[in-house]
Amino acid sequence: MTSDPRADALPAARAIEAVKIYGRDDAEVKALDGVTIDFERGKFSAIMGPSGSGKSTLMHCMAGLDSLTHGSVWIGDTQLSTLNDKHLTELRRTAVGFIFQAYNLVPTLTAYENITLPLLLGGTKGDQAWIDRVIDTVGLRDRLKHRPSELSGGQQQRVAVARALASQPTIIFADEPTGNLDSRTGAEILQFMQRAVADLGQTIVMVTHDPVAASYADRVVFLADGRIVDEMYEPTSDQVLDRMKRFGE
């Protein structure tokens, strides 16, 4: 997608020695304890780990929603800690896409307005051909004028996926995107995400604790106690489940 070959060579996002500490003194919690990781372009990655492993914190910090205590994170060739709130917001609008578990859409806006929200916010028209392609990919053509309350949970999440894709961001972060959906609808969403990576060349990082969801990814990274403890390529759900079970020991 990008014309600059040097930028292409860089990973979509990268964290170096990322440390995040919440609280102080006795109440100090190390949510991230020196995480170094690259997320390659055009790949679908999953971050897994038990509750409190720091997976959400890692995602928030890499997406510019939260700041690190030490270390650095990069989106493309931009180091986030150098940006003020205004530029961070701009970066989120242009270079990052989000898919959350719930509260994914603005209830007062139509599906189409929700999809194009990042573009609207930036005051740009966007690439209409691309937007059309995204809309067709997620199959929402006949639902564009509906408000979120008039859509099913799966449809809402498809709108969220489309919105994340609309601005052709460098990277898309998805936080438990199927957490609120039944398994069939969840599978549908995961397939859309897969297709976005395979067909549209997008980069997605997904946080999940569902081994089945993780099995849709090209690569799974396991986090425990704020550190990367393992990773797996082309995983199956059974492999992931086995690995997860070992955390319990």
Add this chain to the structure above:
Amino acid sequence: MFRLSLKSILARKGRMILTALAVIAGTAFLSGVFIFTDTMRGEFNTMFGDAFAKTDAVVRSASSVKGEFDEARRDRMADSMIARVAAAPGVDEAEGGVTAIAAITVGDKIIGQDGPPKLGTSWSPSDASPFTLAEGTAPHGPDQVVIDRGSAKTGKLKVGDQVTITTIKGVRQFTITGIATFSGRDSSLGATWALFDLPVAQEFVTGEPGKIDEIYVTGDGSMSDQQLVESIQKSLNDPSVEVITGAQMTKENQDTISRALDALMIFLVIFALISLFVGSFIIFNVFSISAAQRAQENALLRAVGARRSQVTLAMFTEAVIIGLIGSVLGCLGGIGLAALVLKFLTSANFLPSDTSLSMKPTGFVITVIVGVVVTVLCAIVPAIRSGRVPPLAAMRDVAIDRADMSRKRLIGGVVVLLAAIGSIAAGLTGDKQLLGLGAGLLFVTLIVLGPLLAGPFARALSPLFTRISPVAGRLAARNAERNPKRTALTAGALAIVVALVVTVATMGATAKASVRQIFSESVVADYTVSGKQAQLGLPPTLMAEIQSADSIDALAWAVSFVNMKSTSSADKPASARATVLDGAQAQRILQVNFQSGSFAALNSDTMLVSKRNADDNSIKVGDTYDVTTQNGVTRQVKVAGIVDTNLFGARILSRDLFTDSGQLMLDFAVFVKAADPQTITTLEQIVKKYPTAQLQSRSQYISDQSSQIDGFLNFIYGLLGMSLFIAVIGIVITLLLSVYERRREIGLTRAVGMTRRQVRASVLLESLLTSLLGVLLGAVLGVALGWVVFQAIKDEGLSVYELPMSWVIYTAVGAVLLALAAALWPARKAARSNVLEAIATT
């Protein structure tokens, strides 16, 4: 469930404070009014108590007429009465006194504010007198005066200084020989006092040498005050005088002032209730929002087995607690408000500097009861709605508070609107009271139809807002539309204030236009002489001087009171206010239409009545009345003409009727025809001698009359300002709660790239939209109300309807700007919301 309510309140301190804030603002005004009037009452009571503290009995004439404030204006008694009273058994000391208007001036500056009385009285060496010399000596002879310490301070006067004093007898120079205190204070509640020896006071202050107003008696201690009164009565055996105890005298004065304060209090309470009414919109809104936000929680309660009534009751309990806390805090706020007003009055010397606030428990109790009742009333609908939340709602995400039953609402609204129009139409032709009902129904229409208008209004403006800002504008319009009831109520609070301001402005403009028209049409005068302070009027000597100058046509205009009854009626005579003129003067200066008769017919045995009075009371030319003046003399007067103008009050009496009546009559204005420069010079020279008088051209006088109306209007605007403040607070509260309610979606939009500036803009634009709706509704309602009120009172002397367009625009722009200012804080808060917290899943 009570503990649950309590916990629920404590768990959401922020929301409780916001709800309470609306209650506090509403009740603060009300309790402020009570505290203010109670304090004033206390001050007056103390003053009168002090004034007559050592007076055991008062002797005065039994003959009187009731004046403007229902106060008795009494005939005077002969000096010889003092000796007769002094001779009565039990009397130690009897002092005669006179009191009337006397203005102290230095150069052309009048000492004392316009408002409190400026009095002249006789100096009494007695201990019973409230006046005590602070320095200097008692006044003695025709050029000596003692003034109160308050006047000495404001006028920077000291013993030995020269002052000019103007009374009904004209203008004279005096030397200050002493400075006195009134019961140990500088003065009596802002009044100014000039004290002369008795003969000078009799001659110069009341203009009746040898006559006294009252005799103050101190007993020798041998009997009680009541026994003393009876002893004097027995000894005098004179039905022309009455004797009362000092305590009765105190009580009488206190009662008179109390009635005036009651009237003031009722007037102020009306505005406090308007504020509370505006506040009730906000209170209702807050409860509705909090009920919607708590739908999940309530559903959970229902799901685990709480009965509907328990959920409803919990909400009511919360309302009672918040109402109580809010009202109590409101009372504290009222103390602050009253303290502010009193500080202002103290600094303007209306009140002594040691005035302390006082409040009777009744004021406090009423405020708290009103506050709690209003709060609970506002909670009824939200509480019932809370109870109706189905247990299943616990599983749902966001509660959406759509205006329900919009068809019913539309029908209801249209019915109320038709009823309003119907009763106004009926009121225009028949019973005027229907107009009031119609006006009230217009407000109800606003409340009922508002939510239906909010949606379409937001949609209509949406394209414009979207053009201003593609995202923020669009979100603002959609947000205003999503909870039409909330938007409509917030706008409604503002609409009521705007409507009232526009109505009052319309009344003001109409009154001014009417005054201007009546004067321009009817008064053929080139110049007007009037008092610099309306209450001082003009000494009649001024008119006498003008008349003695050659070839000046002038008319002196006064107002007085008589007791009156129809000769055919068996009723007791009632006090009546009359315009007092000289027929011959009036004929030259006034051009008014007579239905019958003319000014030439006005003499000491006739009366002219206004057409309205004649119509209302079916008075015909030839009817006869018994008219009694202050001195008890009754004469029969015949209605000699009916005058078709609103220039006068109900009736005109001739000056001749009052000759020897003893009624002190200051002219409130003298109208002069003065075409040639010579006359003007003469006139200027005469007026120059009177420091309390001012000479104005016809147009100056007319605009001066209009600006007096402005003064009153500004007072009302000030009172409505409190309601505006509450409406603005309402915007802050509603937006804060909305922002809190939408924190997740704000977080989401922030996450996907909305800048803080855009978030701020969306909140500001929503406020803009809401206030535009309010201002629009308010302006329409205000114009309609103004017109209805005009129709209701156009017979009372207001004849020219005028819509003050500039005021409507100022009010509209002002309200919108205030609404934007009110949105600043919520907007900031929204822009600052923590993205992570907002999108956290749990």
